[in-house]
Amino acid sequence: MINAGSTTWVLVSAALVMLMTPGLALFYGGLVRSKSVLNMMMMNFVCLGVVGVLWVLFGYSLVFGDDIGGGLLGGLGHAGLRDAAGLVGPESDRIPVQAFAMFQLMFAVITAALLAGAIADRAKFWSWVLFTVLWVCVVYFPLAHWVFSFDGYAATHGGWIANRLKALDFAGGTVVEINSGFSALALALVLGRRRGFPKEPMRPHNMPNVLLGAGLLWFGWFGFNAGSALAVGSVAANAFTTTMTASAASLMTWLLYEQVTDGRPTTLGAASGAIAGLVAITPACGYVDTFGALVIGGLAGVVCALAIKLKYRLGYDDSLDVLALHGVGGLTGTVLIGLFATKAVNSAGADGLLYGGGLGQLGRQVVAALVAMVYAFGVTFLLAWLVRATIGFRVAPEIEASGIDEAEHAESAYDLSLLGSSGRAGLGTATSGLHATGSAAREEL
Numbered sequence: 001m002i003n004a005g006s007t008t009w010v011l012v013s014a015a016l017v018m019l020m021t022p023g024l025a026l027f028y029g030g031l032v033r034s035k036s037v038l039n040m041m042m043m044n045f046v047c048l049g050v051v052g053v054l055w056v057l058f059g060y061s062l063v064f065g066d067d068i069g070g071g072l073l074g075g076l077g078h079a080g081l082r083d084a085a086g087l088v089g090p091e092s093d094r095i096p097v098q099a100f101a102m103f104q105l106m107f108a109v110i111t112a113a114l115l116a117g118a119i120a121d122r123a124k125f126w127s128w129v130l131f132t133v134l135w136v137c138v139v140y141f142p143l144a145h146w147v148f149s150f151d152g153y154a155a156t157h158g159g160w161i162a163n164r165l166k167a168l169d170f171a172g173g174t175v176v177e178i179n180s181g182f183s184a185l186a187l188a189l190v191l192g193r194r195r196g197f198p199k200e201p202m203r204p205h206n207m208p209n210v211l212l213g214a215g216l217l218w219f220g221w222f223g224f225n226a227g228s229a230l231a232v233g234s235v236a237a238n239a240f241t242t243t244m245t246a247s248a249a250s251l252m253t254w255l256l257y258e259q260v261t262d263g264r265p266t267t268l269g270a271a272s273g274a275i276a277g278l279v280a281i282t283p284a285c286g287y288v289d290t291f292g293a294l295v296i297g298g299l300a301g302v303v304c305a306l307a308i309k310l311k312y313r314l315g316y317d318d319s320l321d322v323l324a325l326h327g328v329g330g331l332t333g334t335v336l337i338g339l340f341a342t343k344a345v346n347s348a349g350a351d352g353l354l355y356g357g358g359l360g361q362l363g364r365q366v367v368a369a370l371v372a373m374v375y376a377f378g379v380t381f382l383l384a385w386l387v388r389a390t391i392g393f394r395v396a397p398e399i400e401a402s403g404i405d406e407a408e409h410a411e412s413a414y415d416l417s418l419l420g421s422s423g424r425a426g427l428g429t430a431t432s433g434l435h436a437t438g439s440a441a442r443e444e445l
Helices: 002-033 034-066 099-121 125-148 158-164 173-191 207-229 236-264 267-281 292-313 320-342 360-390 399-404 403-410 416-420 428-444
Strands: none
Touching: 002 034, 002 099, 002 207, 034 099, 034 125, 034 403, 099 173, 099 207, 099 320, 125 158, 125 360, 158 360, 158 399, 173 267, 173 320, 173 360, 207 236, 207 267, 236 267, 236 292, 267 292, 267 320, 292 320, 320 360, 399 403, 403 428
């Protein structure tokens, strides 16, 4: 019998997670230069279409179908979501297959969209679409099966990380965060640096959009994390609480770090700190208490900020710091489960080292994190190289210099020329001032 409360919660959570993709588009769009904002937002938005189609056709089945490879991949028994009338979950919390499938779809969409931030200003749009098709099929679907497909819920004899290794990942620290971060690093290495990086300033062109996007991501993340309980109850409430706690702590430690090192806090630091905390608590939110959340979030704010500085020392151009925020943040949260997990908040979890559980769970968390890192980086590097070698992945130098929006989409985000062609009396001085300001801004950006 369907549990109406849990079904409602999962559907609402799916909608919240879906909102994260346009939120990410605003966040990323504000961070890039004005000449490529539409391209960046399109690279995010198109993931809803590409991944949505693949998920219904066979993606859900490969992730949550009955295991056919010793924990490596699901079968095609759910292809096309033909079992629309089916139910999943324990007897007390049965929800429709379609509700569960749509919730999990939004995870796949946002994970693919995250990668776009690593290659801002320089990727061909249709090459990105092809890469996304390949990546979700070869990287995301198998890794999601290993971690998310567990016995007794959506599959028979599910993924090996969840069922054999017994590593804990409540909402996607490995599948979403470590996966996207280290895949982003591979993409950035294959495509190479932006023209002028790191000598030329490449400042965010619209900080209000960055903050708005970060706020929408924070809002949607409650569905991402608390929705992963898949039921209305104490575990969902704990995940909601720890999500808020960790993000708040990370925001503050990031701002304090900026104050100490740079002499002032920034709006970009506030947005980045909030995201770092959300990322780090994602795998742990359903297994740690508020003390653990405070520590995990507080550490993430400093560790991720330091990781951004490391980028400039090593010389790779992960344009929007996907590795630093998502890869390093996800790695932090995944490993720290081994210290701060406690069965007091979730009997299905484990006790970490600091709660009397010994080193076993910590070791399992490290293994799961390393597997996700190596698999994501290695396979993504190969896929990106194949796209580059066949149809090309990077736009021509002259297009990169002038801006991708016009060349790839025949559009521009901001058309200031209209302000000077109105011909209205009394606007001459103001218009010329706007043009001067706009020209200076364009030269700077």
